[in-house]
Amino acid sequence: MTLQPIPKTMRALMKPTAAPGMEMREVPVPHIGATDVLVAVDTASVCGTDLHIFHWDEWAQARIKPPYIPGHEFCGTVAAVGNLVQGVSVGDFVSAEMHVACGHCLQCRSGQAHVCQFVKILGVDADGAFANYVRIPASNIWKLDPAIPRDFGSLFDPFGNAVHTVLSGPIAGQTVAVTGCGPIGLFSIAVARACGAARIFAIEPNATRRDLAKQLGADVLLNPSNANLEQQVMDATHGNGVDVLLEMSGHPSAIRQGFRLLRMGGRASLLGIPSRPVELDLANALIFKGATVHGINGRKMYETWYQAEALIRDRGVDLSPVITHRLPLDRFDEAMHLLENGEASKILLTVRQ
Ligand code: NAD
């Protein structure tokens, strides 16, 4: 079933070859199978992963198989549904979980599909949403509640990362250190605030991002290059250290500092991805401390999505301060540069024609 005639070709931002850069191309609109949905993309946002793919760094060279269409944060309107699709209709305004779990492995069969052994990520391992249309398995579609501001639709993926991390342990009444205030760290501050965190310490070298952290509800803003940082946090927590560490940078020094700030018996939830192995004093950082450590991967399917929706719709969590730029899709070069210079936080690319 379709609403409007779907063209044969579309504009797409492609990773055309195994080399730096991306290019706008005219390509065929994807065909959908019986259990797929075709979405006319409205907005796509840019993630740090897209920057790795753009620059063709070591990680990208090992993982990405060009030619393909990147982009995994998006929202749009359903343009067509396959014959066997139920519960999703043409005209629905949707986003999607782009981690497509296999459905058969031990994890998928025991409620841990977010760590599926055979996950394929649309926009990384297969065509994504930097295009007028994207094909999504119907089971991965997330219908956006009309009460959710439309601008937030493409942000459910990174916002969900934050929700998953913050809610992986107790948060109400807790003192919290957030190391790294990129978009996901910033979202974490908003979630921790909405869920009743007692005091939030935001640790971030970039002054603009520290200002954003304040807007999202951080109580204390700290620059990691400040030699007194650890003493300040200790003083402010009566010499205990923080109850919760949310590691959102992936930087080795932030990880080590975060663990030094964590109180005995505290909880550390690590989302940031280091680019290489990190040396950590396990005995003092973790073992003697009796710390609980969570590795956080993606979003729980689909518990995190329900929580994310409720936090925005019912608790008024406002993502708008994190949206610093809006550009048309074909100005992707500018978007990538703004992101790498640390000038931007979330950039929304307008895709709809
Ligand atoms: P980002 O790169 O925009 O943010 C990282 C922030 O850390 C930056 O603002 C940077 O200035 C700051 N930083 C650098 N050194 C620091 C230090 N010593 N102390 C404190 N902060 C420091 O990234 P993002 O998009 O917000 O994502 C956050 C992290 O999460 C990244 O490492 C990303 O790769 C990772 N990530 C993980 C998952 C997952 O499923 N585990 C999913 C998405 C992203």
Ligand code: ZN
């Ligand atoms: Zn699986």
